[in-house]
Amino acid sequence: MKEIITVNNLTKYFKAHGKADTAAVDNVSFSLHDGETLALVGESGSGKSTIARLLTGLIKATDGNIRIYDKDICKMKKNKAIELYSQIQMVFQNPAESFNPRKTLGYGIGESLKNRGYNSGATANKVAELLEMCGLPAEIALKYPHQVSGGQCQRAAIARALAVEPRILICDEATSSLDVTVQKQIIELLDKLRKSKILSIIFICHNLALVQQFCDRVIVLYDGKIVDQGTPDEIINNPQADYTKLLVDSIL
Amino acid sequence: MREEILKFDSVEISFEEGPVVHDVSFSLHSGEILALVGESGSGKSTLIKSAMGLLNDNGLVTKGDIYYKGTNLLQLSEKEMRKIRGAEIGMIFQDAKSSLCPIRTIGSQIIESMNSHKKIPKAIAKEKALDLFEKIGFREAEKLWKSYPFELSGGMNQRVGIAISMLMNPSILLADEPTSALDVAVQKQVVDEMLNLRELFGTAIIIVTHDISVAAAMADTVLVLKDGNMMEYGEAKKVIDSPENDYTKHLMEAVPRLKRA
Numbered sequence: 001m002k003e004i005i006t007v008n009n010l011t012k013y014f015k016a017h018g019k020a021d022t023a024a025v026d027n028v029s030f031s032l033h034d035g036e037t038l039a040l041v042g043e044s045g046s047g048k049s050t051i052a053r054l055l056t057g058l059i060k061a062t063d064g065n066i067r068i069y070d071k072d073i074c075k076m077k078k079n080k081a082i083e084l085y086s087q088i089q090m091v092f093q094n095p096a097e098s099f100n101p102r103k104t105l106g107y108g109i110g111e112s113l114k115n116r117g118y119n120s121g122a123t124a125n126k127v128a129e130l131l132e133m134c135g136l137p138a139e140i141a142l143k144y145p146h147q148v149s150g151g152q153c154q155r156a157a158i159a160r161a162l163a164v165e166p167r168i169l170i171c172d173e174a175t176s177s178l179d180v181t182v183q184k185q186i187i188e189l190l191d192k193l194r195k196s197k198i199l200s201i202i203f204i205c206h207n208l209a210l211v212q213q214f215c216d217r218v219i220v221l222y223d224g225k226i227v228d229q230g231t232p233d234e235i236i237n238n239p240q241a242d243y244t245k246l247l248v249d250s251i252l
Numbered sequence: 253m254r255e256e257i258l259k260f261d262s263v264e265i266s267f268e269e270g271p272v273v274h275d276v277s278f279s280l281h282s283g284e285i286l287a288l289v290g291e292s293g294s295g296k297s298t299l300i301k302s303a304m305g306l307l308n309d310n311g312l313v314t315k316g317d318i319y320y321k322g323t324n325l326l327q328l329s330e331k332e333m334r335k336i337r338g339a340e341i342g343m344i345f346q347d348a349k350s351s352l353c354p355i356r357t358i359g360s361q362i363i364e365s366m367n368s369h370k371k372i373p374k375a376i377a378k379e380k381a382l383d384l385f386e387k388i389g390f391r392e393a394e395k396l397w398k399s400y401p402f403e404l405s406g407g408m409n410q411r412v413g414i415a416i417s418m419l420m421n422p423s424i425l426l427a428d429e430p431t432s433a434l435d436v437a438v439q440k441q442v443v444d445e446m447l448n449l450r451e452l453f454g455t456a457i458i459i460v461t462h463d464i465s466v467a468a469a470m471a472d473t474v475l476v477l478k479d480g481n482m483m484e485y486g487e488a489k490k491v492i493d494s495p496e497n498d499y500t501k502h503l504m505e506a507v508p509r510l511k512r513a
Contacts, residue, residue, distance in 0.1 A: 043435040043436075043437065043438075044406075044435055150292070179291035179292055179462060180291075180462070180464070180503065180506040180507050180508075181291065181502065181503060181506040182291075183506065183508075184505075184506040184508075206435065206436060207508065208436075208510060209507075209508040209509055209510040210508040212508070212510060212511060213508050233511075233513065236510060236511075236512060236513075237512060237513040246437050247436060247437060249440075250436045250437040250439065250440040251436060251465070251510055252439075252440065252443065252465040252466060252468065252469040
């Protein structure tokens with residue numbers, strides 16, 4: 001399979017007052033293949049979310065490079081990078097907080113379309129289409145984030161991410177704050193979408209059982225470094241690193 | 253059979269909008285661990301708050317009774333309730349760090365909490381606390397005594413929270429999602445710690461959790477709630493492995509389970 005993201009020696013330091021810089025991501029290299037679902041697993045502070053933010057250009061890398069569709073986004077000019085970033089979209093843990101509370105969900109979903117020159121009629125049509133694809137009734141577009149349930153809001157967030165027709169979706173703990181029954185529905189939705197739209201997914205999660213169910217490959221992070229990788233079954237049945245062993249043993 | 257220490261008898265709890273918990277009955281025996289499971293908004297937390305008399309001003313038990321060792325808790329005055337709360341029935345919360353005062357040391361908060369029940373000299377309070385710390389296996393107890401909450405990890409804060417609530421040696425510990433904010437490895441430590449406490453002190457525990465695996469690892473009995481209604485109540489193994497109620501089945505099927513070779 002073709003590599004669509006290639007990350008080489010990626011490093012991100014955060015500056016701290018009066019202390020040594022912290023390496024949130026420390027010399028990490030991995031790749032994502034076309035159509036693959038890759039899990040990033042690790043405890044809080046292991047660098048999972050920092051990697052997601054580096055990949056989407058929300059923060060800048062200290063060192064190393066990220067190639068998306070064979071283009072080095074760390075060296076790219078901003079206006080060119082913007083076009084590439086539409087290929088890679090993100091869904092966050094807390095859906096209600098990822099929408100503007102003073103705007104309707106429909107506005108939030110359609111915002112990126114307006115920015116790309118859609119007129120209001122075309123935007124409304126596209127929003128309705130996206131909502132339907134994500135299993136939501138069209139009237140959700142008129143609601144505000146606080147008026148819908150967590151599961152509905154997360155579906156809306158997925159609809160928003162899909163608006164620009166990305167090829168890669170990064171889900172940062174996208175199901176962690178949801179009830180198990182809702183979590184199951186969201187996973188089923190993502191599964192349907194990755195098949196019908198040929199999406200590649202980076203799935204950041206701390207639940208190994210869910211990862212086993214949903215992902216093709218796993219990268220285990222500890223303290224900003226990759227300590228283990230393989231298929232979910234390899235990681236669970238034959239963990240190599242000490243941390244992975246602890247992680248697998250801790251599952252109740 | 254062991255002594256019955258807490259009994260909910262057809263309890264209905266209402267807020268301004270109307271009843272939110274309907275006709276819930278269960279009983280807890282000494283040394284028993286009961287898990288209340290259900291999704292957000294199912295009334296789990298409301299239920300245990302009612303046992304502590306901690307419902308907000310607009311929440312009220314509108315039907316039924318709650319008995320603690322034969323005393324009807326609902327008929328007690330606030331002053332009498334205060335003797336039970338903490339001393340007889342302890343409670344820990346999801347986010348231990350924010351239930352501790354951020355600008356005071358663990359030690360001074362322990363002294364305060366013990367003094368609010370019984371006047372006790374500082375030196376004796378400290379001795380008692382360090383003794384408990386040792387029993388439950390905290391290393392560097394002296395250092396911990398002088399620490400501030402922000403100097404400790406999330407898991408350590410939760411364990412300190414549990415230790416503080418155990419200092420008064422309550423017969424019941426109410427735990428509201430105590431492991432939900434923790435990493436899996438730390439979660440296991442906290443679960444083991446609560447099991448250990450039950451061994452050491454015979455404390456009965458009610459654990460509120462949405463995580464079925466935590467319930468499976470700890471509980472003797474499980475009560476499943478949905479929209480404030482009891483769906484199923486019984487022996488943990490039976491409810492989790494072979495549920496009878498349709499909702500419970502639906503819930504258990506949604507839980508991703510790890511498949512080991």
